[in-house]
Amino acid sequence: MGLIAMSERDLQRIEILSKVIADRMTMVSAAHVLDLSTRQVRRLLERIRTGGAAAIRHKAIG
Template identity: 85%
Template sequence: MGLIAMSERDLQRIEVLSKVIAGRMTLVSAAHVLGLSTRQVRRLLERIGAGGAASIRHQAIGRPSNNRICDGVRDYA
C-alpha cells in the first residue's frame, strides 16, 4: 500500500483511538481530548475497524469544493 497524506489532526485522532482500542484510555477521556462527543468517537472507532487507520483521513481531500464559483462567472468578475 502506498503513502497516505494526513493532517496533524488526523494523526492525533489515530493515536488517541489506538489507545482506546488497546484499553489504555477510556472512550469518555478520548472524546474530551479530541473535543468530540462520545458518539462521534464510537463512529470513528467503527470506521477504523472497517477500513483501518486510512479511513480516518478526511474524505474530501483532493476534490474540488462544493461551494466553488464556476469558471465563467469567476472570469467575468
C-alpha cells in the same frame, strides 16, 4: 499500497483512538481530548475497525 498524506489532526485522532482500542484510555476521556462527542468517537472507532487508519482521513482531501 502507497503513502497516504494525513493532517496533524488526523494523526492525533489515530493515536488517541488506538489507545482506546488497546484499553489504555476510555472513550469518554478520548472524546474530551479530541473535543468530540462520545457518539462521534464510537463512529470513528468503527471506521478504524472496518477500514483501518486510512479511513480516518478527511474525505474531502484529494
